[in-house]
Amino acid sequence: MRRSVVVVAILAVSVALVLSGCQKKETGTIKIGVAGAHSGDLASYGLPSVNAAKLVVESVNAAGGIDGKKIELFVEDDQCKPELATNAAAKLVSDEVVAVIGHICSGATKSALGIYKDSKIITVSPSATTPSLTQSGEYPNFFRTIAPDDAQARLATKFIKETLGLSSLAVLHDKGDYGKGFAELVKQYAESEGIRVVLFEGVNPGAPDYSAVVNKIGNSGAAGVVWGGYHPEASKLVQQMKDKGMDLPFISDDGVKDQTFIEVAGAYAEGVYATGPMDTSSNPLAVKAVADHKAKFGEEPGAFFLNAYAATLAVVNAIDKAGSTDYDAIIKAMRSEYVETPLGKISFDGIGDVIGFGFSVFQVQGGTYVELK
Amino acid sequence: MDFFLKLFLSGTAKGSIYALIALGYTMVYGIVQLINFAHGEVYMIGGFTALIIGGLLFSSGMAVPLVLLLSILAAVVFSAAFGFTIEKLAYKPLRNKPRLSALISAIGISMILQNVVLLAQTEKYLSFPSYLPELEFLRPVREYLNSTQFIILVTTAAIMVILTLTIKFTRMGKAMRATAQDKHMAQLVGVDINGVISLTFIIGSALAAVGGVLICSYMGQINYYIGFVAGIKAFVAAVLGGIGSIPGAVLGSFILGWTESLGTGYLSSDYEDAYAFVILILILILKPDGILGKNQKQKV
Numbered sequence: 027m028r029r030s031v032v033v034v035a036i037l038a039v040s041v042a043l044v045l046s047g048c049q050k051k052e053t054g055t056i057k058i059g060v061a062g063a064h065s066g067d068l069a070s071y072g073l074p075s076v077n078a079a080k081l082v083v084e085s086v087n088a089a090g091g092i093d094g095k096k097i098e099l100f101v102e103d104d105q106c107k108p109e110l111a112t113n114a115a116a117k118l119v120s121d122e123v124v125a126v127i128g129h130i131c132s133g134a135t136k137s138a139l140g141i142y143k144d145s146k147i148i149t150v151s152p153s154a155t156t157p158s159l160t161q162s163g164e165y166p167n168f169f170r171t172i173a174p175d176d177a178q179a180r181l182a183t184k185f186i187k188e189t190l191g192l193s194s195l196a197v198l199h200d201k202g203d204y205g206k207g208f209a210e211l212v213k214q215y216a217e218s219e220g221i222r223v224v225l226f227e228g229v230n231p232g233a234p235d236y237s238a239v240v241n242k243i244g245n246s247g248a249a250g251v252v253w254g255g256y257h258p259e260a261s262k263l264v265q266q267m268k269d270k271g272m273d274l275p276f277i278s279d280d281g282v283k284d285q286t287f288i289e290v291a292g293a294y295a296e297g298v299y300a301t302g303p304m305d306t307s308s309n310p311l312a313v314k315a316v317a318d319h320k321a322k323f324g325e326e327p328g329a330f331f332l333n334a335y336a337a338t339l340a341v342v343n344a345i346d347k348a349g350s351t352d353y354d355a356i357i358k359a360m361r362s363e364y365v366e367t368p369l370g371k372i373s374f375d376g377i378g379d380v381i382g383f384g385f386s387v388f389q390v391q392g393g394t395y396v397e398l399k
Numbered sequence: 400m401d402f403f404l405k406l407f408l409s410g411t412a413k414g415s416i417y418a419l420i421a422l423g424y425t426m427v428y429g430i431v432q433l434i435n436f437a438h439g440e441v442y443m444i445g446g447f448t449a450l451i452i453g454g455l456l457f458s459s460g461m462a463v464p465l466v467l468l469l470s471i472l473a474a475v476v477f478s479a480a481f482g483f484t485i486e487k488l489a490y491k492p493l494r495n496k497p498r499l500s501a502l503i504s505a506i507g508i509s510m511i512l513q514n515v516v517l518l519a520q521t522e523k524y525l526s527f528p529s530y531l532p533e534l535e536f537l538r539p540v541r542e543y544l545n546s547t548q549f550i551i552l553v554t555t556a557a558i559m560v561i562l563t564l565t566i567k568f569t570r571m572g573k574a575m576r577a578t579a580q581d582k583h584m585a586q587l588v589g590v591d592i593n594g595v596i597s598l599t600f601i602i603g604s605a606l607a608a609v610g611g612v613l614i615c616s617y618m619g620q621i622n623y624y625i626g627f628v629a630g631i632k633a634f635v636a637a638v639l640g641g642i643g644s645i646p647g648a649v650l651g652s653f654i655l656g657w658t659e660s661l662g663t664g665y666l667s668s669d670y671e672d673a674y675a676f677v678i679l680i681l682i683l684i685l686k687p688d689g690i691l692g693k694n695q696k697q698k699v
Contacts, residue, residue, distance in 0.1 A: 065522055066522060067524075067622065069522045069523075070522075201669065227663075227668045227669055228667075228668060230668075230671050230672060232625075232628040233628065233671070234416055234617070234618050235409075235618075237409035237412060237413065237548070237660075238406055238409045238413070238659065238660035238661075238664055239663055241406055241409055241664060242663065244405075244542070245402045245664075257524070258620060258622070261524075261619060262618055262619065262620065265618075265619045269541065269547070270541055270542050271542055272542075286523060286524060289525075290524050290525065290526045290619070290620045291526070291619065292526055292528075294619070
């Protein structure tokens with residue numbers, strides 16, 4: 027008897043909460059969430075997107091908002107961990123955001139997407155590149171302002187075959203969604219191009235020592251090494267390879283195309299190849315975005331800043347063109363309208379991948395990444 | 400055979416990395432039967448101290464060998480102070496409470512220290528400069544064993560020998576063994592057990608600091624989280640060899656290093672951790688006290 031009273035009381039409270047939640051909808055702002063790694067190991071990938079969203083929102087609000095409605099940002103940290111990403115997603119759902127800029131890492135994005143889909147929230151990631159996020163067709167609410175990994179892997183394989191002319195490869199990865207995805211695709215494309223993959227292995231991220239696997243690379247007779255993963259392991263690998271006197275071409279992905287990699291690996295980073303988004307730094311909008319960032323935050327923006335800037339612009343534009351915050355109308359606008367962004371003039375295809383922007387190969391030369399044309 | 404030799408040496412180097420940290424675990428356990436989970440963090444703090452002090456000294460134009468020496472010294476002093484304080488604050492008040500309380504306190508300290516460094520320093524990976532000299536005679540064989548690996552190996556061996564001798568032959572060592580055997584009895588016959596326990600934490604933390612400097616030089620990078628990963632592996636190594644025993648910790652570390660290295664070489668690196676834990680399980684089934692864990696009298 028007493029228990030049922032408690033149950034009724036809980037129900038009553040939750041109904042009251044839900045109702046009070048509904049009332050929030052009447053406020054005159056458009057709510058946009060920003061989610062990603064804002065602390066932890068990979069914060070350097072996530073924090074720039076918060077700054078990007080802040081800058082766009084500030085300029086839109088200063089110009090009077092969208093149809094007179096100001097935009098309000100809700101920032102949630104997931105540390106790139108899937109379990110925290112679902113918490114962040116649930117939080118944003120309860121905040122009743124219309125769209126989310128994020129998440130940053132593919133694993134975290136995947137775990138949050140289902141929640142957004144059920145709550146009809148548009149999600150635009152500046153950096154999640156796992157192909158299945160769009161290609162599975164499971165998430166019609168998902169868009170990204172970065173090309174998927176298979177585009178990166180295709181480009182990397184083409185570069186390995188045509189420019190470097192390597193005939194055999196050792197492919198390593200960090201066993202994560204992102205790194206392993208890239209590595210498996212390179213293996214697949216390389217083999218279909220007639221390049222032998224003599225070694226394909228995952229290593230433990232965070233381990234202090236990779237000398238055993240480096241020995242194995244040497245023993246395999248590979249002419250080059252492909253790494254699928256992030257920069258902390260990449261810098262240990264290149265250092266331990268060069269310390270052993272192995273001077274093989276090292277080709278990696280976007281997770282390594284970060285200035286932090288060069289700062290950490292120092293001289294060992296020289297000559298490393300990495301695929302990354304095309305250099306759009308000469309685009310006038312990009313120049314302005316970077317200048318605004320310096321003026322407001324006092325430093326150069328970090329990784330995926332322009333992608334996040336473009337993602338926020340695309341969302342703002344779609345809401346504006348749709349003329350409402352209706353889910354279907356915004357999705358339609360995302361897919362049909364082109365928008366000028368720091369990445370160039372972009373739109374999205376039927377599965378949510380960006381049109382008008384892609385990848386290039388970069389090499390570390392003199393302590394900085396240089397785009398190879 | 401050549402490949403085996405390379406893997407064996409890389410396993411040896413890896414084992415000596417684990418051993419530098421495992422020694423501190425095993426000493427503390429030997430004396431107070433506490434698994435000091437904060438030990439990995441003390442190692443990380445040692446690395447950070449050396450990075451900061453080393454950076455300051457180097458930019459003031461000091462010679463590299465002197466920078467190395469002074470930054471190791473600073474790391475040792477700072478980490479030892481941390482070890483001493485942690486024991487006084489977090490473990491001593493719980494000494495006569497159930498062992499689980501102290502264990503949980505240790506986990507708490509570990510989290511606090513990680514987050515203090517995260518907030519006070521940075522969440523980024525930082526480059527750790529190698530102040531260690533490049534030994535010329537190892538250059539022709541660097542495919543097998545490079546200079547830094549060699550220095551780590553020699554340091555580990557030296558520390559193990561010095562510790563074993565200290566514990567066996569000095570007055571302080573005798574007091575340590577007495578405290579390890581029976582704290583109350585040791586106190587009755589006039590051993591200053593608080594002093595002994597403090598000293599154990601100071602020595603263990605100082606070793607962790609030396610490990611921090613050497614291992615970070617080897618990895619070329621540092622981050623607030625490195626202590627956790629290394630600490631877990633070193634803990635496994637210490638249990639494998641028989642926690643509480645000094646030669647056991649070193650032997651356990653080498654076995655762990657060899658297993659991982661040979662497993663990676665001949666099977667696949669995907670299951671590196673699995674090999675280590677299979678060995679651990681097998682040894683614990685056959686010898687629950689670890690390989691050298693039975694010899695209670697030498698336990699310190």
